[in-house]
Amino acid sequence: RGALISLRGLDRAVCAPAENGRFRIEAQAGAALGRIVGLAADHELTGLEFCAGIPGSVGGAVWMNAGAFGSEIKDVLVFADLIDGEGKKKTLRREEIAFAYRKSNLPANVILCAACFSLSKGHPAQIRDRMAEILKWRQEKHPLQYPSAGSVFKNLPGMPAGRLIEELGLKGRRLGDVQISKKHANFMINKGQGTASDMLKLIRLVQETVQKERGFFLETEIVVIGEES
Structure with missing residues (x-):
């Protein structure tokens, strides 16, 4: 089956309140992971600080279960939108994806389109301090x-x-x-x-x-x- 893909909107991200005092960020797979980390910090949301300084896209981070400092993408993922091998749109909840150390069981013939993350309200200074600490560590070690x-x-x-x-x-x-x-x-x-x-x-x-x-x-x-x- 052929496909026509528009490049507009492939890096879009939206932040919205959810239930139980949680907040959600929905991001297109093409969005830079660092941009989503920054968006969370701008909205005083905690949970993605461990991703500070990790290069690549949201899609790549979900696909390989990116992680650092004892945390992984699977810890904050709610669901992922994808197109399967037959060209059909699907939504897989976190529980439907088997994650392991730096990998997932997402098949090679699917296209990951977007992901949704669940975050909580945090203290702005603590969030920024933790991100700065992680970035400093990466600068010193990498x-x-x-x-x-x-x-x-x-x-x-x-x-x-x-x-x-x-x-x-x-x-x-x-x-x-x-x-x-x-x-x-x-x-x-x-x-x-x-x-x-x-x-x-x-x-x-x-x-x-x-x-x-x-x-x-x-x-x-x-x-x-x-x-x-």
């Missing part, structure tokens, strides 16, 4: 001065992936213009002309080293789109 795809590997129970990579002596390893960051070993940064092929080779090097030295497979958090070489 290599934000270089392009990257964010955290490459999923953390293990009781062992952050970055610490494991560092313990195995791979911090700073470079292939072409893609380098395992010296600032945070779970980031691979582009030093100039890095390619997807360079990054995939570096990912495999890390996985093979972990498999050989520790005896288990380190799963990626990023999603690879397109053909792998």
Whole structure:
């Protein structure tokens, strides 16, 4: 079935009161996650502060159950609107979606259109202070001065992936213009002309080293789109 998609309104977001003193923000999947975090703060709503500084869109955050500091998107999600593989519009409530660490069971052949989040009224200063604290932490810990795809590997129970990579002596390893960051070993940064092929080779090097030295497979958090070489 063919489809005609208008780009107007793909980044729209609306804030409205809900029942039991809660508030809802409904956002199109194309809206920048940071914009929704800011919108919540502007309306003195708490619950999305953990997303401060996470790049990407609302749709991507829901799809991979983005999270940080002990909180995840599933904790505040009410429902998601989508178009299924047959071209039909559907609404799935939070309870109908199986979320896990950095993933959901949303099938690959659906288009995520919008999401609704449930938030509560908070203290404006506390919300802003928490966001500032998180952003400062990211600035100090993450290599934000270089392009990257964010955290490459999923953390293990009781062992952050970055610490494991560092313990195995791979911090700073470079292939072409893609380098395992010296600032945070779970980031691979582009030093100039890095390619997807360079990054995939570096990912495999890390996985093979972990498999050989520790005896288990380190799963990626990023999603690879397109053909792998």
